[in-house]
Amino acid sequence: MSRAKASTPVAAFPLCQDVHTDAHRQFLQALMSRGAVDRVRAATLHRQCCELHRVHYAADKLDEFIGVINRQLQPLSMEIRKGKEEESGHTCYALVNMAETAVTRMASDYTETELELFKKTMHQIVLSENGFVSSTKMLNVADQLKPKKMRKGDAEQVLRRLVQEKWLSEKEGEFTLHARCILELEQYILSHYPDMVSKCHICHTLVIQKQVCPDCGIATHAHCLARYVQAQTEPCCPHCKQFWPQRVPELSQPATLPSTSTSR
Ligand SMILES: [Zn+2]
Ligand SMILES: [Zn+2]
Known part of the structure; x- marks a missing residue:
């Protein structure tokens, strides 16, 4: 599978602090539990992890710190990637899986029907003019899902979970794709909607x-x-x-x- 070119992997820099320590391990754990963090949160975590484990800390070396983690993640085909939040343009970091598409991986966390709701939501967002779809529209779609339809209350819960797990973002009753989702699914979206x-x-x-x-x-x-x-x-x-x-x-x-x- 070709690697996503558009988002930037955080480069691994050779430097004297390139030893993988408990601070790196803890930073990775925090990122795993959150899925994605913005630059400010990442910088805070960087400082906290280094202080807690008494590891050399330099505020301007976050990308190098992440580069050390990425070298450990390489054999697992995982990577911490740096991208931009679409609306604000602010930097964010997400842990992405390079080996399989997130949609394949999501199949172990979501039922077939729930995954269908996510794909339909993504479809509507991608086809929309401004990148948003209303929750009302998605709740109506829940009626026609396959293999079985979903009650509105259940669909609402699934959509809420997708927001919590940073696949979707919600703004005033409208959904768009979360920056983390774009980082993970860029290739999937480009190959499924090449002309759209x-x-x-x-x-x-x-x-x-x-x-x-x-x-x-x-x-x-x-x-x-x-x-x-x-x-x-x-x-x-x-x-x-x-x-x-x-x-x-x-x-x-x-x-x-x-x-x-x-x-x-
Ligand atoms: Zn741009
Ligand atoms: Zn023009």
Whole structure:
């Protein structure tokens, strides 16, 4: 199977602190239980694990620290990958399985019908214009699921669990794919929907919550576009240079990273 090119594996850097320690083990365990964490949470975990196990800590060496874990994970075909949250553009880290698609693996955690509900939700999200599907629509779909239909209350519970386990994100009654899900399922989505999904014109990764140029049809992440038009007086398309009529969000700042001097 070809590796996902669009998301970046965290590189393994050769350096003197490249010994795998209990701090690394604990960081991995924390990530396994959460599925994915944002950059701030990852930085905090990094500091806490190092302090707890009295391992050399350098705040700016998170990627190298993760690189050490990734070398241990390699024989298991697992990897901690770094990606971006679609809406905010903030960095996140997720533990992904390189050997099998997540959908195959999810089959051991979810029943056939529950998995069908997830696939149908993903299908609606991928085919939608803005990357969202309403919960009302998905609850109606529950009636027509195979091999057997699902009651609305049960479907609601499954959707809630999919949000908790970071396959879906929910916002004001609408679902989209969680950044962790995109990192794991990028290849699956690209191969199942080759003509229906787009890659961002600016960062070249899969884009689900997209803005599309009405003139030339290219798609981008809102946060990629926000960075691109930052210096422009009037926002224009990165491809055809025509005026960009959609609302470009303000560049959002990630929450502050934990300070290195305080420890709790
Ligand atoms: Zn992008
Ligand atoms: Zn254009």
